[in-house]
Amino acid sequence: MPNHIAPQLMFEGNAEQAMRFYVSLFDDSEIVRLERYGPDGPGKEGSVVQAEFTLAGRRYSCIDSHIQHPFSFTPSISLFIECENREEFERLLEQLSEQGEMLMPPDNYGFSTRFAWLNDRFGVSWQLNLGTTRPGLSGEAP
Structure with missing residues (x-):
């Protein structure tokens, strides 16, 4: 059985900014873990390798993808x-x-x-x- 299931949000350079904004909007919200890329990459230095946060007590994860994708977010999942x-x-x-x-x-x-x-x-x-x-x-x- 999985440890937990959480939505994963993929950004391309502004994951930390988005996460901090979301946490500011809701009670019982916090940044739980934040790992950034260092100077040796592969992502841009300071961008998010992996982060975990809660919004109103629910768990989410986010990343800054260092790989360019032909897709982003879609309203079909909200x-x-x-x-x-x-x-x-x-x-x-x-x-x-x-x-x-x-x-x-x-x-x-x-x-x-x-x-x-x-x-x-x-x-x-x-x-x-x-x-x-x-x-x-x-x-x-x-």
Whole structure:
């Protein structure tokens, strides 16, 4: 059995900046481990070989890939945040969307009283949700 399973975010030079930004947004968040490349590479000196951090108590990993890839982040995998109140929703929306791209602007889409989907300045996709309005659903696991 695996030790643990955590999402791995691959950046190309700004992993530490992104990780520090994310940790600043959520309570119960911290950088757990940060390993940087030295002068002998293979990555750029000071870039992230491997890092581990928590967001709201959940574990994530990130790297700075020293290999150029023809791909980056995609919205088909996103970080979903169930906001406790409208103030939290608006704060996160403002901070995460700064220099980012709005995929679904904040609105009531029928499945939620307030929902937004965006890519942040680093290309990571986030879904923000405030409350649900799904009549007839029990919320029970199958």
